[in-house]
Amino acid sequence: MIAQTLLAAAEEHGAETTQNIILPEPYDLLWSIVIFTIIVVVFVKKILPTLQKVLDERAELIQGGIEKAEKAQAEAAAALEEYTAQLTEARAEAARIREDARVEAAQILAEARRRAGTDSERIVETAQRQIEAERHQAVVSLRSEVGSLATELASRIVGESLADDARQQRVIDSFLDDLESTVKAKG
Amino acid sequence: MGNLLAAVVSAEAADSGESKSYIQQMFSSDGFHAPSIAEFFPPAIFGDGTIYEFNRIMLIRVIAAVALITIFWIVAARAKVVPGRFQGAIEFMLDFVKDQIVEPVMGHEGKRFLPFLTTLFLAIVFFNITGVIPFLNIASTSLIGLPLFMAFWVYLLYLGQGVKKHGLGGYLKNSLFPPGVPKPIYILLTPIEFLQVFILRPATLALRLAANMIAGHLLLVLCFAATQYFFFAAAGAMKAMSAVTFAAGFGFVLFEIFVALLQAYVFTMLSAVYLNMALEEEH
8 A cells, every 4th residue: 555655656756757766866965965964074073083082092002001011021121131240240259259268268377377386486495495594593503502401411410521622522513413313314 | 853753654644545554554465566666766755846855765864874973973972992892893893994995905095084984884884774674674875866975975085186196187197098008099098097087986886886775675675575465465375485585585684784784895995996096106
């Protein structure tokens, strides 16, 4: 029914103006121009730029992110290199310090040994000299005192005075020699 | 808008006559109606016979345009740097035009024309797809005026760009006297090139699109009119034919969706190619 009416209407219409599907009716063109122009203007002026802005923003964000990551990576690599260099340097320095310390210790030890050696020699020498001096002193004092004491004692024991100096001296000397030899034999 | 709707209703009321309601007609048949050219010249809603004449197809164009602008306006207004699913789909369409049409054909120079070509593609998709949307049921591009105007816009664009880049003489020489051809051949070649550049390119653009949409619409109408006829009017075994025609109609709906997208692609692609030809240094 609709189609029939449409057909009738179309035929009526067609009777007025020849219908040709490849030649536009004026109203067809007019509305096409109006509608399509509005679409183009709205899209080109408003919608697409707005969307493009968002897309650009996104691209920028991603680009920025990548750049930031690259920068961070480069920084990390530089820091690592620096640390490695510092570590190597520190190790070298430590080795050098150890080496120095060893050498120094050896020097100190040698010095100490040398000094200890001379000290002990000197001490021994001094002691010996002192001992020698004391002994000598003791010998001298003994020689005089023991002589007179022994003489006195002997004279008392034998009851005779040994007034004769020469004889006296001789007796004392032989006594002392005996004494000395017994001391030596003991020592 | 209210006025418009009232006009549609009254126009339909006038059409459907007195005896049967619209619903009754939907579920009955009073004979087989083959689709005809008259499909594309529905009665006027207002302004009958004037240049302002507004009919069903014009209304469908307005609906398609409003839908297109509304959808994209909302997406653009709410566009986020991290896209949602819907924004992603919209961006996919924009990227499709950029990556599949403009960049391969025009390279970096195409960037200037990307907004227009994107709009062209989207508009054609929306205008074509009305052919398979229930209650609209006819492609807005099946009436030659719209394809013709779009082709004309492309035509002016590529002529203008060609003249702007090479100068009038340079452009004419470039397009009518392609270099690298023996002189006598120009007698043959130049008229052909003239026809190509100045008449055939825009004409074929418009006709290819309109003809595809007209054919698609007639096919669909044929399938569904036959289904209606076989199901309600035919008797016995012939009734079973309605299953066949319905299946065919279903198939053609899917096919028409494909054609709607394909024709938008072809139109936009050729527009890019023509623009590129106009801008090229030498053919």
